[in-house]
Amino acid sequence: MKMKSPNQSNKIxxxxxxxxxxxxxVTPAMSLFAGIIFALLFKIPNPTLNKxxxxxxxxxxxxxxxxxxxxxxAMKTGSEGSLITFSSIALTLTFGAYIGKKLGLDKTIYRLIASGTAICGGSAIAAMAPALKADQHQISVAMATVFILNAVALVAFPVIGEYFHLSQTQFGWWAALAIHDTSAVVGAAAKYGEEALQIATTVKLTRALWIVPISLIAAFSQKGKMSLKTMPVFILGFIVAMLINSYVPGAQAFAPLCKFIAHKGLSLALFTVGCTMDVSSVKHVGTRPMYQGIALWVIVSSISLYAVIHLF
Structure with missing residues (x-):
């Protein structure tokens, strides 16, 4: 009986x-870490296909x-707190760039982490990565940073909200402004209450719209000018999909299926990204990206908490 070769075992x-x-x-976060574990124990059988x-x-x-x-x-809810949302995103991106530069991080990595913190976690990083021409290693570092903090937020935010006696409205806004990924926002808000869940979900989805302008700006800045060649076509697809869901009769019936496809596609994509995170790359990057993520998150969470307490 022939023994399987190491390469065959890797493929299986x-x-x-x-x-x-x-x-x-299996959640997207679990997929990412499954890929990382695979990278630590095995070798990618087909790096080109994985990429x-x-x-x-x-x-x-x-x-x-x-x-x-x-x-x-999205526009109705967004208009009610557009100034708060815009200020939050602008401050997060500004602080993210400042902290990243101070830590001497790779520019693409700190921009990905800042974008993920500012807008909607893994989805924002996924959108920004092609616009910034990020490689898989840069993506995996940013994704890992954001998802680790997401896991912390899911547990910590409801406890902090209770400590400060936040109302349902206050917690809904705070979760939407300060937690990275939509799934973590929904999870934390659901623990706090039904009203908080409704507010947090709507505000967070409105914030997701900022993927479009931020990604376009990032793509255009790569070459210093606007052109069709620098425009990320998939972002235009995102806009078209949203308009179809909003205005085409009967399209919303397919929304749950499309959402499932999106999350499973992102989940598999994150697994392939995690597979590129080997020991040598982790040692090369070190802990600085996590320092940026934590520092930025603490600043954003504190400022947004102060804002919602005094505004709602």
């Missing part, structure tokens, strides 16, 4: 883990995320 484990990311009970899957799945996942947004509802 890779395929099994990739298929598991498509199951309902192509990562790039294309992320773009298409962002497009399908658009089917989960309603332009009318």
């Amino acid at each position: 484990v890779y395929i099994v883990l990739a298929l598991l990311t498509l199951t309902p009970w 192509n899957l990562s790039n294309n799945l992320m773009k298409w996942s962002v497009v399908f995320l658009g089917f989960g947004l309603n332009a009318v509802d």
Whole structure:
């Protein structure tokens, strides 16, 4: 009986883990860390295929995320707190750049972390990565930083909210402004109450619209001028998907399926991204990206907490 070669074993484990990311009970965060664990224990059987899957799945996942947004509802809710949302995003991106520069981080990495913190976690990083021409290593570092802090927020925010006696409205706004990923926002708000959940979800989806202008600006800044060549087509697809979901009769019936496809596509993409995070790359990057993520998150959380206490 022939023994399986190391490369065959790698392929089997890779395929099994990739298929598991498509199951309902595996979250995007779990997929990312499954990829990281694979990278630490095995070698990628086909690096070229892994890279192509990562790039294309992320773009298409962002497009399908658009089917989960309603332009009318998003604009209505967004207009009520547009100044707060804009100020929060602007301050986060500014502080993110400042902290990243002070820590001597790679420019692309600190811009990805800042974008993920400012807008909507992994989805924002997925959208910004092609616009910034980020490589898989830069993406994996940013994703890992954001998802670790997401996990902390899911547990810590309801406890902090109770400590400060935040109302349902206050907590809903705070969670939407200070927690990175939409899933973590929904999870934390659901623990706090039904009203907080409704407010947090709507505000967070409105913030997700900022993926579009921020990604376009990032893409244009890469070459210093606006042109069709620098425009990320998948972002336009995101806009079209949102408009279809909002205005085409019967389109909303397919929204749950599109949302599922988007999350599973992102989940598989994150697995392929995690597979590039080997020991040498982790040692090369060190702990500085996490320092940036923590410092930026503490600043944003504190300022937004102060704001919601005094404004709502």
